[in-house]
Amino acid sequence: MRRYTINMLLALAAVLLVLMAQTNLMDKYALQIVMLIGINCIFATSLNLVNGYMGEFSCGHAGFMCVGAYVGSLLSVAFFSDSALFGQALFGPEWALALFPLVLIGAMIAAAVAGLLVALPSFRTRDDYLAIITIAANYIVISIIENIDAIGGPRGFSGMKKTVNAMADSVNTLLDGFVGFLGFDFVVSDSDYAMSAAVVMLIWTLIGAFICVQVIRRLMTSTYGKSISAICQNEVAAEIMGINTNRAKIMAFMISSGLGGLAGVLYAHVYGYVNAQSFNLLKSTEGLVMVYLGGMGSLSGVLLAAVAFTLLVELLRFVIPWLNTTLHEVNLLPADYQLDQIWTWVIIPLMLILLMQFRPEGFLGNRELTHVFPGLKRWFTLK
Amino acid sequence: MPLLEISGLTQRFGGLQALTDFSCRLEEGELVGLIGPNGAGKTTVFNIVSGFYKPSAGQVVFAGRETNGLKPHRITALGMARTFQNIRLWHDMTVLDNVRLARSAWLGYGLWSAVLRTPGYFRAEKAIEKRARDVLEMMALTHYADEFPKNLPYGLQRRVELARALAGNPRLLLLDEPAAGLNSADADDLIRLIRWLHDEFKLTIWMIEHQMKVVMSLCQRLTVIDFGRVIASGLPQEVRNSPEVIKAYLGDDTL
Structure with a gap:
């Protein structure tokens, strides 16, 4: 029974979220945040595989997200809509819903290959050097994309909205058919209850986050996956005790970057637009903050941190203007200086510094929620 | 020979x-x-x-x-198996996991089985677990299966390392x-x-x-x-x- 409680809870939460979005209990803005939380969960937990479990320091995770976002977007446009770039659609919009998983898989494979390309030459390096190489890789990815004019260069790339709208149309047609089959004389697609494009993406984001967390949980509870932690804790012993350390490292790096690509392709479809600059070093830093906030090598910790961090960033959007007005009113700020959103990027790195100073292992640090609150074990198991 | x-x-x-x-x-x-x-x-x-x-x-x-x-x-x-002059255990994993991981060279399943949790995965993990428990029993370490090695006295850590080396037969x-x-x-x-x-x-x-x-x-x-x-x-x-x-x-x- 305990084996299923988490899955049941998650399914319940997902259904609730979709219903709330569908009945407009949750407005567009809230919906956007929920999707961003889902994407950040994928982004952070996948980075945690390398930075937490394997104990390496990858600083350019957003680069893989970028690869996933662009490859996914290009596939999506090439498959499902006519465009100047690819000409006629390969499958046409009516296939969007059924073949969208192909887009996700394609993006993940591309990002994993990018991860392999980074991992192979940096094989023998560790620590600072790997950090430098991954930062460089992040910049290389951005530069390459900004210099390909066919996919928009620095202007970014769009056209994914069509795919998402096509998926929403298909869902509504299916719903129509279902309602008609039940014998009701009601056309969903013309009513207020028609599923919007945003809700379709909400569902995909939830599915993506669920798959990502499942993959990592299953991997890291298997003896096969624990070899990654063994490398982190004592590499010499791992080598001698029969673990193929090179293969394990490459595998961890590829899974991590592949799932990072999943975060990217979902991001691209949620916003309907991608720009290489949204995956720069700041984005990579966000990932690092989430991982180190939650605790390296702790799946539940990083998930909690991803939720808390996304909410915090959104909160700052309101807090900073409010601070700005208040501080001007009490004359603490010079009249010609305005506090703006750039301060988010003072506060977040500052958080990282304070965290490293006072609690370097993060909230949970290498432990799961069930270790901190053993009572929880009565209700569910992570195995 | x-x-x-x-x-x-x-x-x-x-x-x-x-x-x-x-x-x-x-x-x-x-x-x-x-x-x-x-x-x-x-x-x-x-x-x-x-x-x-x-x-x-x-x-x-x-x-x-x-x-x-x-x-x-x-x-x-x-x-071939070996122990080290200065103990090299995986200190943030349980004793049981330490011994289990020594079966890495004879795992019997791969990445996809682990992620998809195929019947082969459960079979292989069961065999690994059994072997690990047998070795712990043999080395009189059953009692410490769920302890972290870093919390054990030095002599026991040596014994765990020996158990880990023996897990691979x-x-x-x-x-x-x-x-x-x-x-x-x-x-x-x-x-x-x-x-x-x-x-x-x-x-x-x-x-x-x-x-x-x-x-x-x-x-x-x-x-x-x-x-x-x-x-x-x-x-x-x-x-x-x-x-x-x-x-x-x-x-x-x-x-």
């Missing part, structure tokens, strides 16, 4: 010649000691045999197969100073344990050791090296009385 045959092993680290023309053979079922003063090159021999270093010259043949250039995990898969067990840091009573326990492993499982054991009590009561044969060269080999009694050995340990008496 000997289980392990080493011939002409030479190892240079830059300008330092750590090992010169080292040769040695171990027959199946022997319990042999490798001794010598600090820095003589004993651990270097083990590091080469277990595949951690690539020798500058020479040859190692294990179980009829030349192992030069093989990665350590491949050599482990051939049936090795034919050859390399012990690098198993009695280091043990008190007299613990060392007696260790002697009994190693003798039992040797008799019960017909294990071939090659050990580096400094405690003469352990060496003299266990080893059937000894090889002594100093400055990377073999200076004596033979029965423990012979070796003990060899003037070369006495000189190496106590220094030249013509001061």
Whole structure:
């Protein structure tokens, strides 16, 4: 029974979220945040595989997200809509819903290959050097994309909205058919209850986050996956005790970057637009903050941190203007200086510094929620 | 055919010649000691045999197969296991997981089975778990299965490391100073344990050791090296009385 409680809870939460979005209990803005939380969960937990479990320091995770976002977007446009770039659609919009998983898989494979390309030459390096190489890789990815004019260069790339709208149309047609089959004389697609494009993406984001967390949980509870932690804790012993350390490292790096690509392709479809600059070093830093906030090598910790961090960033959007007005009113700020959103990027790195100073292992640090609150074990198991 | 045959092993680290023309053979079922003063090159021999270093010259043949250039995990898969002079356990994993991971070379499933949780995965994990529990039982460690090694006393950590080495059903067990840091009573326990492993499982054991009590009561044969060269080999009694050995340990008496 305990084996299923988490899955049941998650399914319940997902259904609730979709219903709330569908009945407009949750407005567009809230919906956007929920999707961003889902994407950040994928982004952070996948980075945690390398930075937490394997104990390496990858600083350019957003680069893989970028690869996933662009490859996914290009596939999506090439498959499902006519465009100047690819000409006629390969499958046409009516296939969007059924073949969208192909887009996700394609993006993940591309990002994993990018991860392999980074991992192979940096094989023998560790620590600072790997950090430098991954930062460089992040910049290389951005530069390459900004210099390909066919996919928009620095202007970014769009056209994914069509795919998402096509998926929403298909869902509504299916719903129509279902309602008609039940014998009701009601056309969903013309009513207020028609599923919007945003809700379709909400569902995909939830599915993506669920798959990502499942993959990592299953991997890291298997003896096969624990070899990654063994490398982190004592590499010499791992080598001698029969673990193929090179293969394990490459595998961890590829899974991590592949799932990072999943975060990217979902991001691209949620916003309907991608720009290489949204995956720069700041984005990579966000990932690092989430991982180190939650605790390296702790799946539940990083998930909690991803939720808390996304909410915090959104909160700052309101807090900073409010601070700005208040501080001007009490004359603490010079009249010609305005506090703006750039301060988010003072506060977040500052958080990282304070965290490293006072609690370097993060909230949970290498432990799961069930270790901190053993009572929880009565209700569910992570195995 | 000997289980392990080493011939002409030479190892240079830059300008330092750590090992010169080292040769040695171990027959199946022997319990042999490798001794010598600090820095003589004993651990270097083990590091080469277990595949951690690539020798500058020479040859190692294990179980009829030349192992030069093989990665350590491949050599482990051939049936060799070792412990370390300074304990190298995975300290943030339970004792059970430590032993389980020693089955990595014989896992029996891959990435996809692990992620998709196929029936093969559960079968293989069950076998791994059973083997790990058996080894813990055999080493009287069942009680500590869920402890983290870092929380265990030193003597028990040594035992966990030995258990981990045994989990792979090795034919050859390399012990690098198993009695280091043990008190007299613990060392007696260790002697009994190693003798039992040797008799019960017909294990071939090659050990580096400094405690003469352990060496003299266990080893059937000894090889002594100093400055990377073999200076004596033979029965423990012979070796003990060899003037070369006495000189190496106590220094030249013509001061």
